[in-house]
Amino acid sequence: MTLVYIGENSGFCFGVKRAIDKTLELAEKGKVKTLGYVIHNEQAVRRLKEKGVEIIENPEELDNNGAFTVIRTHGVKKDLLEKLKSSNINFFDATCPFVIRSQRIVEKFSDQGYGIIIFGDPKHPEVVGVVSYAKTENVFVVQKPEDVSNIPPIKKFLVVSQTTQKLDEFIEIVKKVIERGFEVRVFNTVCEVTVDAQKEAYEIAKLSDVVIVVGGKMSSNTDKLYKVCKGITESHKVETAEELESEWITNRNKIGVVAGTSTPDWIIKDVINKIKSIKSDKVEIVRVGQKNRYSAESILEEFGS
Ligand code: SF4
Numbered sequence: 001m002t003l004v005y006i007g008e009n010s011g012f013c014f015g016v017k018r019a020i021d022k023t024l025e026l027a028e029k030g031k032v033k034t035l036g037y038v039i040h041n042e043q044a045v046r047r048l049k050e051k052g053v054e055i056i057e058n059p060e061e062l063d064n065n066g067a068f069t070v071i072r073t074h075g076v077k078k079d080l081l082e083k084l085k086s087s088n089i090n091f092f093d094a095t096c097p098f099v100i101r102s103q104r105i106v107e108k109f110s111d112q113g114y115g116i117i118i119f120g121d122p123k124h125p126e127v128v129g130v131v132s133y134a135k136t137e138n139v140f141v142v143q144k145p146e147d148v149s150n151i152p153p154i155k156k157f158l159v160v161s162q163t164t165q166k167l168d169e170f171i172e173i174v175k176k177v178i179e180r181g182f183e184v185r186v187f188n189t190v191c192e193v194t195v196d197a198q199k200e201a202y203e204i205a206k207l208s209d210v211v212i213v214v215g216g217k218m219s220s221n222t223d224k225l226y227k228v229c230k231g232i233t234e235s236h237k238v239e240t241a242e243e244l245e246s247e248w249i250t251n252r253n254k255i256g257v258v259a260g261t262s263t264p265d266w267i268i269k270d271v272i273n274k275i276k277s278i279k280s281d282k283v284e285i286v287r288v289g290q291k292n293r294y295s296a297e298s299i300l301e302e303f304g305s
Helices: 014-029 042-050 078-086 097-111 125-131 145-150 167-179 192-207 220-230 265-278 296-303
Strands: 002-007 032-035 054-056 068-071 090-093 115-119 139-142 156-161 183-186 210-214 234-238 254-259 283-288
Touching (some): 002 192, 014 032, 014 042, 042 054, 097 115, 097 156, 125 139, 156 167, 192 210, 192 220, 254 265
Parallel strands (some): 032 054, 032 068, 068 090, 156 183, 210 234
């Protein structure tokens, strides 16, 4: 018998689900454009394209010729959002409420004279967007604790994280800032859904001989899950079932399947079906973890949108 462990919260989080559902709903009614990839999953984006959704990279291409524009889950720069609001372009802002929370915190505290430290990837669209909300030149993006020592001394600092970073790494960054003796305000802006997903990945990896991590190559949260799993047991990252190699699992009877928050259900199912087709014995699916309590409605109520 082969046991396949899979997390209760595998796949789309509420932020991604809301963006995809809305884009599909609008595409049923007419022409839809998304500004950049609405989520970081190539296959999900390809399905949207098949429904006629157009992806544009340059905001200059936005127009009001009957098209509806969807703003991606990672958000956009403040000036672009304001431009859209004051234009007659129809748009739906699918920025995840957790990202909106970071933008608001950075805006508020930079206005109060705090230097801003953001833990994240400076090129990631979410970070680019959050940086644009700072009302100060003193905004620094750090990727590792050592980067903190390059920041000039400023009287007071606010520290936040890109939503998909690992919480323990964020804590290390915060420690470094505190060691420098600044006045420090910290907001834990790591998305709670991704924290739950990382805990679930950890539990699954502990139970498994090998873990298959399923998610888009561009997906930051899938990368973090992979990091968690490979620290515990043999792990392989795949974007689709085709990439799963039979030699990884043939002699294993405890297989974990972990999926990022932007991984569509159908890809997770494909991976499980491929495992079933490779294994000659009976395969039993075992659910790990507990369904998290978040819904788009509850978060939107809390932070507004
Ligand atoms: S992973 Fe978290 S921050 Fe990102 S879209 Fe999902 S709920 Fe929002």
